[in-house]
Amino acid sequence: MNPFLLIAARNLVKNRSRTLLLGGAVASVTLLLVVLLGVVAGVRQTLLENALALSSGHVNVGGFYKISQSSASPILTGFQPIKKLVTETVPNATLILERIKAWGKIISEEGAVQIPVWGVDVKREKEILGKLMLAPKRDYIEGFKLAEGQTEFEGGVDQLANRAGIILFATHARKLKVRVGDTVTLSVPTYRNMSNTKDVRVVAVLKDLGMMSAYTAFMNDLDARELYQMQPDTTGQIMIYFRNLSEASDGENKIRKALSERGYPMLDKDPNPFWMKFGRISAESWTGQKIDVTNWEDETSFIKWILDVYNALTFLLTGILMLIVVLGLVNSLWMSIRERTGEIGTLRAIGLQRSKVRLMFVIEAFLLSSSSAAVGVALGTLFNLILNSLHLPIRGEAFQMFLMSHTLTVAVRGQDVFFTFLAITIFLTLGSLYPSSKASKLKPITAMNEAV
Amino acid sequence: MNKSDYFIQLNQVTKDYQLGKVIVPALKGVSLGIGLGEFTVIAGPSGSGKTTLLNLIGCVDTATSGQVIVAEKDTARLTEVELTDLRLHTIGFIFQSFNLISVLNVVDNVEFPLLLQKKISKAERKERVLHFVEKVGLQGHLNHRPNELSGGQRQRVAIARALVTQPKIVLADEPTANLDSKTGQTIIDLMKHINETEKTTFLFSTHDHHIIQHARRVIELQDGLITKS
Numbered sequence: 001m002n003p004f005l006l007i008a009a010r011n012l013v014k015n016r017s018r019t020l021l022l023g024g025a026v027a028s029v030t031l032l033l034v035v036l037l038g039v040v041a042g043v044r045q046t047l048l049e050n051a052l053a054l055s056s057g058h059v060n061v062g063g064f065y066k067i068s069q070s071s072a073s074p075i076l077t078g079f080q081p082i083k084k085l086v087t088e089t090v091p092n093a094t095l096i097l098e099r100i101k102a103w104g105k106i107i108s109e110e111g112a113v114q115i116p117v118w119g120v121d122v123k124r125e126k127e128i129l130g131k132l133m134l135a136p137k138r139d140y141i142e143g144f145k146l147a148e149g150q151t152e153f154e155g156g157v158d159q160l161a162n163r164a165g166i167i168l169f170a171t172h173a174r175k176l177k178v179r180v181g182d183t184v185t186l187s188v189p190t191y192r193n194m195s196n197t198k199d200v201r202v203v204a205v206l207k208d209l210g211m212m213s214a215y216t217a218f219m220n221d222l223d224a225r226e227l228y229q230m231q232p233d234t235t236g237q238i239m240i241y242f243r244n245l246s247e248a249s250d251g252e253n254k255i256r257k258a259l260s261e262r263g264y265p266m267l268d269k270d271p272n273p274f275w276m277k278f279g280r281i282s283a284e285s286w287t288g289q290k291i292d293v294t295n296w297e298d299e300t301s302f303i304k305w306i307l308d309v310y311n312a313l314t315f316l317l318t319g320i321l322m323l324i325v326v327l328g329l330v331n332s333l334w335m336s337i338r339e340r341t342g343e344i345g346t347l348r349a350i351g352l353q354r355s356k357v358r359l360m361f362v363i364e365a366f367l368l369s370s371s372s373a374a375v376g377v378a379l380g381t382l383f384n385l386i387l388n389s390l391h392l393p394i395r396g397e398a399f400q401m402f403l404m405s406h407t408l409t410v411a412v413r414g415q416d417v418f419f420t421f422l423a424i425t426i427f428l429t430l431g432s433l434y435p436s437s438k439a440s441k442l443k444p445i446t447a448m449n450e451a452v
Numbered sequence: 453m454n455k456s457d458y459f460i461q462l463n464q465v466t467k468d469y470q471l472g473k474v475i476v477p478a479l480k481g482v483s484l485g486i487g488l489g490e491f492t493v494i495a496g497p498s499g500s501g502k503t504t505l506l507n508l509i510g511c512v513d514t515a516t517s518g519q520v521i522v523a524e525k526d527t528a529r530l531t532e533v534e535l536t537d538l539r540l541h542t543i544g545f546i547f548q549s550f551n552l553i554s555v556l557n558v559v560d561n562v563e564f565p566l567l568l569q570k571k572i573s574k575a576e577r578k579e580r581v582l583h584f585v586e587k588v589g590l591q592g593h594l595n596h597r598p599n600e601l602s603g604g605q606r607q608r609v610a611i612a613r614a615l616v617t618q619p620k621i622v623l624a625d626e627p628t629a630n631l632d633s634k635t636g637q638t639i640i641d642l643m644k645h646i647n648e649t650e651k652t653t654f655l656f657s658t659h660d661h662h663i664i665q666h667a668r669r670v671i672e673l674q675d676g677l678i679t680k681s
């Protein structure tokens with residue numbers, strides 16, 4: 001065994017209580033970091049799933065049509081050849097379908113909400129919409145108590161196959177004070193700068209999916225066509241799904257390239273959901289059709305700031321804790337060096353180079369931090385796996401909103417675990433450089449003065 | 453003996469210590485030569501400069517003026533790295549308070565300088581370590597840590613560690629000061645025996661009269677100056 005490693009390891013064992021205290025602190029901070037990163041990754045994963053279920057494919061081909069300079073409709077004209085081209089360009093896509101995008105007001109006797117409403121063909125979207133769950137009545141009917149013989153749920157997603165229906169999320173049903181069977185009025189602005197309206201019946205109320213559901217409702221695509229007075233060759237957007245998330249970015253580039261090579265006029269990349277682009281597009285001077293290719297991240301970018309905040313908070317918190325731990329480590333090394341002055345002097349006297357003295361203490365710090373980080377990472381991962389399997393319900397609307405889900409999802413990602421281990425180990429080992437190089441400057445003559 | 457035949461040579465060496473604002477002259481112009489194979493004692497009362505002299509010869513401290521030549525090298529011209537290498541390959545140290553590595557056992561302590569040298573194979577190393585551990589009579593204590601050994605045994609480990617690299621010269625500053633007189637005597641006998649069998653040069657300081665009687669050569673220091681050589 002390398003003598004430095006041996007000395008370092010033996011000294012750690014010798015100063016057992018100090019080692020355990022410091023190692024425990026390092027392991028705890030590591031554990032915390034792993035858990036926090038797991039929660040953030042879980043939220044991100046939920047966000048992706050929600051986005052894919054509600055408002056976006058992995059990649060989307062949509063666009064705007066401007067009949068006049070000051071207007072902007074979120075439609076794609078002449079979509080069939082575009083869909084054919086997309087199908088040929090990304091043969092690895094598992095599902096390609098189109099939806100109509102509406103941005104309008106849903107009005108009840110009690111209130112109104114203005115949100116995107118998707119015109120969908122329920123039969124074609126079984127796979128996507130099938131993932132959504134009905135909300136129990138108590139989620140949206142005030143003071144509801146389940147009485148004998150009553151069912152907890154009402155309505156059904158597949159009822160949207162009939163005309164003049166709408167599916168709301170519980171959050172909107174609550175706001176509008178409506179339930180399944182009630183009628184609401186849909187009002188959408190058309191490209192004649194007027195509004196078309198239609199009365200629709202609530203056919204289902206869905207369980208909220210965090211913030212995403214605050215921006216989503218569904219209606220029958222034929223109704224949407226009618227509201228927008230769309231031609232049969234027109235749709236809202238083509239949504240493309242892949243087997244793996246990793247195929248998305250390549251697919252997006254290929255589609256963009258294929259479309260522009262075919263001569264379709266394209267919008268410049270703007271990483272925002274379509275409903276945030278109306279203002280900008282309607283201020284531009286061109287008219288006619290332009291195509292917009294986006295991915296799921298663009299369509300959820302209005303939520304992504306939450307993830308950024310989580311990440312920032314995670315790093316701020318662990319950064320502060322790490323700083324404390326590094327100070328602890330530096331202090332502990334100091335004590336170790338002070339106690340071993342005579343020994344260091346002796347080693348220097350019998351021929352150990354300065355650089356090797358430094359190495360010896362860096363190894364000691366590395367051993368301590370890497371083994372503690374390994375323990376922390378292992379415990380953190382275990383904790384995450386347990387946490388995830390418990391399906392803990394998230395109570396409170398605000399929490400549900402910001403965690404994007406009604407149960408706590410924690411994602412265990414190898415890359416996070418590896419990153420945490422590496423970051424902590426490197427950070428602490430770097431922190432040990434200062435006391436270590438101080439130790440290396442001890443003079444060999446101290447060996448003669450200090451008794452061992 | 454010709455002047456240049458000396459393995460160690462000091463020319464008009466002085467050493468001043470700075471103690472606050474006071475300058476303490478510890479050596480006031482010492483010249484001497486030590487040849488290979490010698491068994492020499494530096495004697496003198498406390499404060500006469502014995503430790504200072506050994507530190508200069510051992511390249512762990514530098515002279516204020518004058519020349520200290522070790523193995524044909526003027527130590528004042530060497531870098532820190534070169535001095536360390538010189539200590540590793542040419543000099544063996546035996547300390548007054550043994551100075552073993554507390555977390556290493558007897559074998560590991562003795563082997564340590566060989567690992568730093570990286571000159572010989574693992575098999576050779578093991579053999580060499582065993583040879584010297586036997587030579588100091590500790591073959592029954594191979595896996596003991598320093599705190600499981602008596603003072604005399606510890607100093608034997610230190611001797612084995614100083615000898616294991618087969619240095620040209622072994623320096624020992626009062627190696628028996630922390631031992632009872634009987635144990636001290638056996639340590640001196642051991643060093644003398646090794647001097648005779650391995651031809652190792654020994655230079656050590658003491659103020660024990662019994663020991664001084666055994667030395668072949670005695671250098672007497674008094675107040676920073678050599679009075680007898």
Ligand SMILES: Nc1ncnc2c1ncn2[C@@H]1O[C@H](COP(=O)(O)OP(=O)(O)OP(=O)(O)O)[C@@H](O)[C@H]1O
Binds near residue numbers: 477496502505659
């Ligand atoms: N680090 C130091 N700082 C100041 N003065 C010192 C230092 N080391 C030694 N001295 C002084 O130098 C002189 C010589 O000291 P040295 O230790 O060489 O004597 P010594 O012969 O080894 O004594 P002893 O037999 O007590 O070990 C003494 O006056 C001592 O006080």
Ligand SMILES: [Mg+2]
Binds near residue numbers: 502
């Ligand atoms: Mg002394």
